Amino acid sequence: MTSPVIELRDVGRAYDEGPPALSGASLTVRAGEAVAILGPSGSGKSTLLNLIAGLDRPDSGTVTVNGTRVDRLGEAGAARYRRASVGMVFQFFNLLEDLTVADNIVLPSQLAGMGRAAARRRTAELLETLGIDRHANAYPGRLSGGQRQRVAVARALMNRPPLLLADEPTGALDRASGEDVARLLRDLNADGQTVVVVTHDLELAKACTSRTVELVDGHIVTDTAVSR
Template sequence: MTTPVIELREVGRRYDDGPPALHDVTLTVRPGEAVAILGPSGSGKSTLLNLIAGLDRPDAGTVTVDGVRVDRLGEAGSALYRRSKVGMVFQFFNLLDDLTVTDNVVLPARLAGMGRGQADRRARELLETLGIDRHARTYPGRLSGGERQRVAVARALMNRPPLLLADEPTGALDTAAGQDVGRLLADLNADGQTVVVVTHDLRLAESCTSRTVRIADGGITEDVRSHAVAPEALR
């Protein structure tokens, strides 16, 4: 059986004196899986995403991603971990408007120390694969929402991370662009990319993932695989 990409064991997180944001969460995601984390606002899904991304630390339990104990990392270690292990896609793209599409995409690689020539070649490859190479020299403000999200996906994949995290990736898009992003995520997963999508949109989950994990009141209430489970996930 393959080593998990994500392994959470009895994870808990509480803020101030309120009820726990997460409690006793155990979750395993294997290479090649596409998993949707579903839940309403306040259910704990964003806290779960932040723990996996190393943006927050649990009060209890362990968080391991691709062999790295994320819960033990300091600030510098967390930043290095995010550069090498996790690609992140957000609802509002988080692109830099004063940089071209190519410069936005190469930024993570340049921060990781990759040479400009190698980074540009990798960016061209990604932009071509994602069907937006014609916009390489365009500034993000001139693109549609769906095109900007494709740029964000290219940036997230720049350093070949084992895990792609998508946080409400269609929340700022119209229906047609949202469906396009769903197909893109499904295609990436079909090529072997492990994908975790945090969303409240069941239609998005059904279009691009083969496993649904539901969260309510800080705990996992359901974990269901569809018939289309990636073969790698079952080894």
């Protein structure tokens, strides 16, 4: 059996007054899996994603990703962890509009200290693999939503992270572009990339993952293999 990339044990997180965003959540994701975290707004999906990404810390329990105890990291350590271990894709792309496609993709390598020649080779490889090489010198504003999300995925994969996190990756796309991004995520997983998708869209989950985890009011209520 492959080793775990993500291990959450009895994780709890609360904000101010009201019920906890997460309560006693335990989750294991192994290398090479594609898992969808499902649930309505307010179910705890974003909190779970932020804990895995090291953008937030739990009040209780442990968060381990790729052998790192993320819940113990300070701000600087969490930033280093994200550069090395996590690629993130967001609903609204978060591309820098004044940089070209190639410059957006290469940016994480500069933050991680990758050599210039190696960064150029990796950028060219991602541009070709994701089918956006002809847009290398274009600016994001000239691209469709689906093309922008492909650029965002390429940027997330620049430093070869063991884990790809996608937060509502098709939420801002039309149906055809959404299906295209779902196929891309499925193909990346087929090549061995561990993927966690946070979404409220069951059809997206079925299209690009092999397992769904449902959150309701901060509790994991189901953990189910996807039948195809």
